Amino acid sequence: MKISEVAKRIDLPISTIRYYEKMGIITEEYLLREQNNYRNYTSDIIDYLQVVKNCLAVGFTISDIKSMISLKGISKEEQARIIKEKIAEIEAAQLNLENAKQTLYGLLQTDITCESGFGKHDRTVS
Amino acid sequence: MKISEVAKRIDLPISTIRYYEKMGIITEEYLLREQNNYRNYTSDIIDYLQVVKNCLAVGFTISDIKSMISLKGISKEEQARIIKEKIAEIEAAQLNLENAKQTLYGLLQTDITCESGFGKHDRTVS
DNA sequence: GTAAACTATGAAGTATACTTTATAGCAAGA
């Protein structure tokens, strides 16, 4: 699969896909080169990039993703530790999301124009 | 309350608090100046900044927050529209989080070192 | 009253995640 097809199927700019490769999160596993030097991706790249998109969308960095990729080279204990750490981060993010959502629902039910400020009367988890 | 106390209580650098003010998300409502020109914050600033932190942590931009603040000046219909839009964004983020979490749980249960790549065998929502 | 600590401003610097530009080779259809 050539880069433009990947771009279309995963809905990312070509430049972004090349950038991910440069950053080391698209590896040989998903990518080889044709004789003309064009990139040729495996069909797995689509699912993989969807996971990458999900991770980036919820606040993981490219560096985080690199560390998850590199899990293959380290001990199972270390793997489990890193993965659990990431899951904890996700759960913290989920709490934040729920708080933000409740803040917004609160705004919907309040007469914002007259007396309430953004978030002014909301409770948040510290 | 002076800036250093706010910084300590909300656990943000002083520079960040001044930056938020510069970006227009800390308004007169929470801030006045003393005769010596020092910033003097109301106690409400703490709860407010916690909401700001939550929002930023889950992917909202400072610009998003500004638009939420400015809800006070616009019609209720427009307010409701913007708020519902933000809630939809949060719900999309929640889906992404759940996907990312399942990806990681999948990794925990797989023999990563031997055959599975990061995310390679996971399903994600398109 | 003076040194250390806190406050202020504006401007420049940094990190992350991309995007755009410039230049050039390769390919497919009329």
Add this chain to the structure above:
DNA sequence: TCTTGCTATAAAGTATACTTCATAGTTTAC
């Protein structure tokens, strides 16, 4: 064949969210 379009690389540019620096006024503790 020639033009249009896709591919390539390297380097510079952009946006967002801060942080650091340079400089200077203010306050507090001894």
